[in-house]
Amino acid sequence: MLCIGRPHASTATTPIAPAGACTTRPTRVTGVRARDLQSGETSQVELTGLFIYVGLQPNTALVGNLVKLSESGHVPTDNWLKTAREGLYAVGDIRQDSARQAITSAGDGATAAIAAHRYIKEKFR
Ligand SMILES: Cc1cc2nc3c(=O)[nH]c(=O)nc-3n(C[C@H](O)[C@H](O)[C@H](O)COP(=O)(O)OP(=O)(O)OC[C@H]3O[C@@H](n4cnc5c(N)ncnc54)[C@H](O)[C@@H]3O)c2cc1C
Numbered sequence: 001m002l003c004i005g006r007p008h009a010s011t012a013t014t015p016i017a018p019a020g021a022c023t024t025r026p027t028r029v030t031g032v033r034a035r036d037l038q039s040g041e042t043s044q045v046e047l048t049g050l051f052i053y054v055g056l057q058p059n060t061a062l063v064g065n066l067v068k069l070s071e072s073g074h075v076p077t078d079n080w081l082k083t084a085r086e087g088l089y090a091v092g093d094i095r096q097d098s099a100r101q102a103i104t105s106a107g108d109g110a111t112a113a114i115a116a117h118r119y120i121k122e123k124f125r
Contacts, residue, residue, distance in 0.1 A: 010037040015050055058094045070096045080115040081108055087123075089116055 016031040031046040058073045067083045067090075070076055074097075075090035077083055083090050091108035093100045098108065 011035065012037055016044070060094050081112040082115060087119060
């Protein structure tokens with residue numbers, strides 16, 4: 001989806017860099033080529049910046065058969081990031097109610113590590 005002022009659904013985009021730009025080094029984007037996937041119509045939009053947004057679908061297929069996921073596909077946890085399955089913790093963007101930021105994901109990792117350590121000490125002492 002292209003979003004300039006308003007979202008443009010079903011649009012494929014290709015970033016445009018200055019001619020001759022080196023592909024091995026970061027370069028300046030000057031615009032995007034947009035193609036309407038329904039009509040096939042193409043257009044070019046000049047830009048000074050480009051933010052690529054990859055969406056919010058959580059990659060939780062791996063644990064889908066281990067815990068019940070929320071409607072949005074996220075993993076529900078308690079405050080110590082324990083899931084409904086004993087010994088399984090969920091952190092970061094896949095966790096239900098996560099703020100989905102780098103710093104909160106890192107904090108989740110620390111919280112879950114402490115909880116897992118406690119679990120292992122209790123379970124296998
Ligand atoms: C474009 C963009 C801009 C962002 N900007 C900011 C920002 O400015 N500030 C900020 O705080 N946050 C920002 N975020 C959010 C931040 O990147 C995430 O919140 C954070 O990376 C989540 O960390 P995570 O460890 O939960 O997931 P991820 O960083 O997504 O890591 C998950 C890892 O698991 C791997 N993986 C997935 N499935 C499997 C599998 N089956 N087996 C093995 N490995 C697997 C993936 O390859 C990936 O390496 C941004 C995100 C995006 C997409």
